Amino acid sequence: MTLPPGLLISAPASGTGKTTLMLGLLAAFRARGVTVQPFKSGPDYIDPAFHAAASGRPSVNLDSWAMGPARIAGLISAAEGADLILAEGSMGLFDGVAQKGETGSGASADIAAMLGWPVVLVLDVSGQAQSAAATALGFAMMRPEVRLAGVVLNRVASPRHEALTRAGMEAVGIKVLAALPRRASIELPERHLGLVQAEEQPDLTRILAEAGSFIADHLDLDALRAAAGATIPATAPLKITPPAQRIALARDAAFSFVYPHLLQGWRAAGAEILPFSPLKDEAPDPTADLCWLPGGYPELHAGRLAANANFLQATRAFAAHKPTHGECGGYMAMGAGLVDAAGTRHEMLGLLGLETSYAKRRMHLGYRLAETLSGPAKGSRLRGHEFHYATILAQPDAPLAHVTDATGTPVPETGSTRGLATGTFFHLIAEAT
Known part of the structure; x- marks a missing residue:
């Protein structure tokens, strides 16, 4: 089964703005009439519900520690009929466990490499400028089989801050896909297991619409879509035995x-x-x-x-x-x-x-x-x-x-x-x- 191309949204660490970017992209593409299939790398129940609300399609978890290659190849068939795939990573791009499981350590990088999706790296550049390029370069070189599509500079303080940070990225050959200023009105509240659930967010429709407009104003959606990589062919989903009828x-x-x-x-x-x-x-x-x-x-x-x-x-x-x-x-x-x-x-x-x-x-x-x-x-x-x-x-x-x-x-x-x-x-x- 031939599927649309894809990208994986990741970051050096949690709390950098991956989910905000992911939801903004899903809402922005949907507003343009582009059908996007969302996925979530790693064990997470909460983010996929937000993905579904923003994209209009159920989001599916992919996990390199808990799932074998045949299961993952079957699950990505959920993207059939879509125009683009966007997957959200968990924690930092290379964060996983020491002992590998079915196909990897559970790191988002495993999924990107396995499925052919270049990485969009979200960088929180608050408190730094040119030095952010060193982080980006390290991520670009860490695993040769993981391709970096470019970076999104998040929490940019001013035009001067943006210019200095872009100069650092240009010096090391890293493409800047977008520079995002702070926007408190689209931040989602959290509790002890992560974000407050989508179904408990009375203002979710407004937040998603505003996030979509915000991302569309600061990021070239056509250029991002062009950076997507070819997805491996999907197979029929593996059968799962239910616990009862x-x-x-x-x-x-x-x-x-x-x-x-x-x-x-x-x-x-x-x-x-x-x-x-x-x-x-x-x-x-x-x-x-x-x-x-x-x-x-x-x-x-x-x-x-x-x-x-x-x-x-x-x-x-x-x-x-x-x-x-x-x-x-x-x-x-x-x-x-x-x-x-x-x-x-x-x-x-x-x-x-x-x-x-x-x-x-x-x-x-x-x-x-x-x-x-x-x-x-x-x-x-x-x-x-x-x-x-x-x-x-x-x-x-x-x-x-x-x-x-x-x-x-x-x-x-x-x-x-x-x-x-x-x-x-x-x-x-x-x-x-």
């Missing part, structure tokens, strides 16, 4: 972290997804074969969840007879109690004995390889990641899996199993090949 899926602001490629794979295999909202005190469909509580932000809504008697009682009744699984936030909701940031304990579903607390937050972040120890999928090897700030106060049930980090070191977040209830802090990305 009819899946009751919690879906609202408290439970929203599900990778789009998993849902698409489940549906492609014939599974039926039955959404319900715990925040609206809704119950899982009793005709479903399995209930799935994804990750999200139950800690921000713990009091409301604890007061929603219909959700609690119906989910407990469902779990007494049918499998119920929770990932990260869903795992915490399946536990006995959750202590919020203010130190107040809220009673949760009690399907597992897990007790968690946000009163003393500590970040848990990294890739995970899990081998399941029980259940019908016992012995399965799964790749995923963990990202949360909860502290485990008690995890008394039998472990669900043997879990290690990317270096092979065991981690204590093994998940739990009790009866038909299972849960884990581990977010599934793909089966290990």
Whole structure:
């Protein structure tokens, strides 16, 4: 399958303006009638929702640590029918883990090299001028198979600042694609796991429109499009085995972290997804074969969840007879109690004995390889990641899996199993090949 050319938007580090540029480009091209397929490199649930809002097309995650080449080649088929591909990187361009996974270290550079996409490097040039060229030159030379299309100078203070920075880039032969001044009105609010979710942004339409106009005013969209590189041919997406035929899926602001490629794979295999909202005190469909509580932000809504008697009682009744699984936030909701940031304990579903607390937050972040120890999928090897700030106060049930980090070191977040209830802090990305 022949696909449109693509570019990868990256940077030396997080917080430099990748997402602002990405959303502005998606909105600007869409306003011009150019169909752009967005992708996100790395494990991220939040940015793809913004991509979808800006482009009008679902964004798909690509991950070189958790996915094999056949899976990635199948997932990029989502770009069929588009005019251009834009992928947003995560962290810095070359940031990944020491031990390689399926096709790489998880670095955005792996995806760029594998798929043929030149890199647009976003540089925060506040506090420097010609010296930014040294950074750009280093990135251009780090990996010969990763091509640099050019740089976007971000947070430029003045015309003089821009001229000096451009002079440095010209001296080392780096192309400047755009120079962007600060624009506070298009910055997106953040919380502890990243940006505040797209569905929680009442001003999102205005922000996207303004970001699109801002980028179109400061960047030559035709020149950027011409810099895109040919994409490798796509293949048919690999089949994904759904956990059940009819899946009751919690879906609202408290439970929203599900990778789009998993849902698409489940549906492609014939599974039926039955959404319900715990925040609206809704119950899982009793005709479903399995209930799935994804990750999200139950800690921000713990009091409301604890007061929603219909959700609690119906989910407990469902779990007494049918499998119920929770990932990260869903795992915490399946536990006995959750202590919020203010130190107040809220009673949760009690399907597992897990007790968690946000009163003393500590970040848990990294890739995970899990081998399941029980259940019908016992012995399965799964790749995923963990990202949360909860502290485990008690995890008394039998472990669900043997879990290690990317270096092979065991981690204590093994998940739990009790009866038909299972849960884990581990977010599934793909089966290990």
